[in-house]
Amino acid sequence: MDIKVLGPGCPKCKQTESIIMDALAEAGVAANVEKVTDVMKIAGYGVFGTPAVVIDGEVKIVGKIPKKEDVLSWIKK
């Protein structure tokens, strides 16, 4: 599984990454988690704001910190 956290490194982006790591640990799912901080690369995903989360190429959330339950539902599918 490939997970990307889009954001310039703001506190909400760091919180998002932390929630994703917690969810992965809880679910026992292995994933490659990458932080994307480059503005042009972030813009390439067509997102209106950050933080945003992309899982296997699909944008799951934009401009909000996800709940751990949300992340669990995304990674268990």
Add this chain to the structure above:
Amino acid sequence: MTETCCGGGSNVMILSCSGGSNVGQLSNQAAVELTQEGFGKMFCLAGIGGQLSGFVQSAKDVPKLVVIDGCRIGCGRAILKQAHVLLSHYLVVTDEGIEKNDDVNLKRADIDRIKEAVRRKVNPNLAGAFGLPAGGCTCGGRPCC
């Protein structure tokens, strides 16, 4: 991309039909100028129509969204419906008393009328009507926080 991370989530997404008539192009020009004035941020309706996940999810997650359609055919509204995006604010240019035709030489008064109508739709208390940005973020187009 806008900076919803530090704006308290109040940035307004503006989607215009940008169609091939005077009213379609009025929707586009109003969206451009409202963006330039800091009222909100124009976004790509075509990306939503193309069902690209970044665009669709952005429209679903943004706190405030306004669609400006040129006429009652409602292409912008239809695109959002197809993408299962909730339409929170909606304006049709012809409903503002501007007749549809194929003259795309836009009149300043018509553009201003549509911009004002959008401001009223989104902020009935007219906070945006006095040039105040509806969004809280003033980071100048750079990622913030």
